[in-house]
Amino acid sequence: MDDFVGTQMPVRRLTDPAETIGELERAVPGLAALRLPEPCDIEWQVAETGLGVLLPADFKLLCELYPPFVLGDFLGVGGPAPGAEHAWAAGVRESLETVEEWCEEAGLAVPLHPHPAPGGLLPWAGSNRGDYFLWTTDPAGPDAWTVTVASRNSAWWHYTGGAVQFLADLVSGAVEPWALPTVRPHAVAW
Template sequence: MGTALPADYKLLCEHYPRFELSDFLRVSHPVPGDEVAWVHGTHEQLETIAEWCEDADLAVPMHPYPVPGGLLPWATCNQGDFFLWTTNPAGPEDWTVTVASRNGDWWHYTGGAVQFLADLISGVLEPWALPRVRPEITWVGR
């Protein structure tokens, strides 16, 4: 992808396989030997995100990665929504989370991916238009 990834996400990837929570939110990541397919899939997602960015009526325009400050996906859901990092030229530890809904709604969370998941599952985070996500693993990838 041409960038480092946030430390919290890399730690998550080292300790857990790809997984899905509550039959809803799928957290994917590259696995050894499958990195090329993961990058290819991410590039396909970036094409969709580019279209959504063009169609979005946002006060501050968003763009897909690799544009500086661009959006980079780290999870999806079975409803077609994207969970993205809003990248930051200062480095991956300064990236925040943006949720892009297929119905055109966008939300921003000022923390990282792992804290976002913890807050969403625990109920600390208002899920906006998302369903409640239980701490139930419903799919595990290799």
């Protein structure tokens, strides 16, 4: 059964990682209070080697500036902790099995596949209801990746901006939360 809902686009795709972080901080006013006193020294090369792909700069900056956090008591966002990059990559790789099952079960008109398939999906966040927030990888490089939402209720949709801009647009209401609850502009560290 094809449960593809559609595609949403930002008014303007942000490409500067600092600008995307600023948009997210504007959308979630309390987020800045969670900012770490010093950026984390994450060994991205270890995480990226473990995944077999480079990661988007906006996501890496978000993970360096903030501890893992939950938006609106719903959406959990976090990357590798310093020293745990290998374990984080292993966890992401393990979740690809679930992504593969979901892709097969979705029966979408245009089939989706998990990473490392060309254009494959790679998870970057999840919800407390079991929804996946995935990158749709792109051969043009990680900063060209877009977002695919796979909701637990089998609705799939795309957003043509990056992950951090997606979070800002989802919370601010610039993006409709198709098949998701409204995400309140509240963040807590986890």
